[in-house]
Amino acid sequence: xxxxxxxxxxxxxxxxxxxxxxxxxxxxxxxxxxxxxxxxxxxxxxxxxxxxxxxxxxxxxxxxxxxxxxxxxxxxxxxxxxxxxxxxxxxxxxxxxxxxxxxxxxxxxxxxxxxxxxxxxxxxxxxxxxxxxxxxxxxxxxxxxxxxxxxxxxxxxxxxxxxxxxxxxxxxxxxxxxxxxxxxxxxxxxxxxxxxxxxxxxxxxxxxxxxxxxxxxxxxxxxxxxxxxxxxxxxxxxxxxxxxxxxxxxxxxxxxxxxxxxxxxxxxxxxxxxxxxx
Numbered sequence: 001x002x003x004x005x006x007x008x009x010x011x012x013x014x015x016x017x018x019x020x021x022x023x024x025x026x027x028x029x030x031x032x033x034x035x036x037x038x039x040x041x042x043x044x045x046x047x048x049x050x051x052x053x054x055x056x057x058x059x060x061x062x063x064x065x066x067x068x069x070x071x072x073x074x075x076x077x078x079x080x081x082x083x084x085x086x087x088x089x090x091x092x093x094x095x096x097x098x099x100x101x102x103x104x105x106x107x108x109x110x111x112x113x114x115x116x117x118x119x120x121x122x123x124x125x126x127x128x129x130x131x132x133x134x135x136x137x138x139x140x141x142x143x144x145x146x147x148x149x150x151x152x153x154x155x156x157x158x159x160x161x162x163x164x165x166x167x168x169x170x171x172x173x174x175x176x177x178x179x180x181x182x183x184x185x186x187x188x189x190x191x192x193x194x195x196x197x198x199x200x201x202x203x204x205x206x207x208x209x210x211x212x213x214x215x216x217x218x219x220x221x222x223x224x225x226x227x228x229x230x231x232x233x234x235x236x237x238x239x240x241x242x243x244x245x246x247x248x249x250x251x252x253x254x255x256x257x258x259x260x261x262x263x264x265x266x267x268x269x270x271x272x273x274x275x276x277x278x
Contacts, residue, residue, distance in 0.1 A: 013073045026066060026123050033059045034117045056113070063093045063116065085122040092116055133231040140226040148219050152178050155211050162204070163197050184208060185215040 016022055036055050044052070067090055074080045081087050095112035121127045156177035163171040170180045170193060184190040190208065197204040 013069075014075075017070060017073045023123060027120060029059060029062055030117065030120045030123065033113075034120075037114055037117070059116075060093070060096045060113075063089075063096065063119075067093050085128060089119055089122055092119060129234055130231070133227060133234045136234070137227045137230040140230070141223055144219060144222050144226065148215065151211075151214055151219075152181055155181055155207070158207065162201065162207075166197055166200050167193075181211060181215075184211065187216075 032055075036052055036059065039052055040049075040056075070086070071077060071080055081090065092112055092115050096116060121131055153174065156174045159171050159177040159181065160174050163177075164173075169176075171177045180193065184193060190212075194205060194208045197207075
């Protein structure tokens with residue numbers, strides 16, 4: 001009976017940990033933590049400053065209790081810290097326990113308190129899936145970024161060769177020319193740069209338009225496409241995992257119902273045997 005009661009307690013705690021109310025409470029505390037961190041950057045009265053400090057410690061201990069609770073309800077505790085989000089939450093919470101009156105660790109403690117806002121990503125499943133998709137898209141994005149660097153370098157070298165005598169401040173060498181091209185790619189007053197070179201080279205508009213077409217349209221869409229592909233794959237994998245989990249839960253419910261039926265049959269057999277003995 002003790003094993004059954006402990007198992008039912010574990011199931012109830014797991015339901016509490018995965019419940020919507022628990023997530024809302026944690027998200028509310030994270031938002032309160034963000035407000036507290038932002039309020040400390042202002043010049044507030046001493047009484048409010050002390051209240052913010054007390055609230056900060058209360059939030060820190062709440063996060064500690066929340067991490068310990070999640071660890072307690074975790075079925076496979078050895079794999080708890082192997083999850084990247086659990087490891088991140090644990091490091092942030094443990095680091096937030098650093099006392100701020102320690103001069104050597106005050107910067108680290110304050111920095112980790114700022115990172116507590118990022119826990120909102122680990123708590124909200126939708127945000128977590130977005131970050132996971134972004135991280136998995138980094139290899140593809142890396143190749144696109146490498147190709148963009150090659151284009152920037154080629155156009156930077158061409159711009160330095162043709163336009164250095166017009167404006168050495170913008171086109172003096174390859175590195176400066178690449179910074180100018182980055183300004184053009186972000187559309188920061190790029191027409192002023194173009195009109196300056198067109199006064200000497202009237203056909204230089206071809207240089208700018210082809211560069212903007214490649215960077216602002218082609219490569220940007222390639223970046224978006226890479227992220228969307230990974231997000232689609234993540235959503236499909238999540239749907240399959242959810243379907244598998246539903247089948248697993250249904251099988252567990254069937255097993256529990258079967259076990260209850262067997263116990264009822266045993267009880268009925270025991271009662272029938274008792275009546276026959278009488």
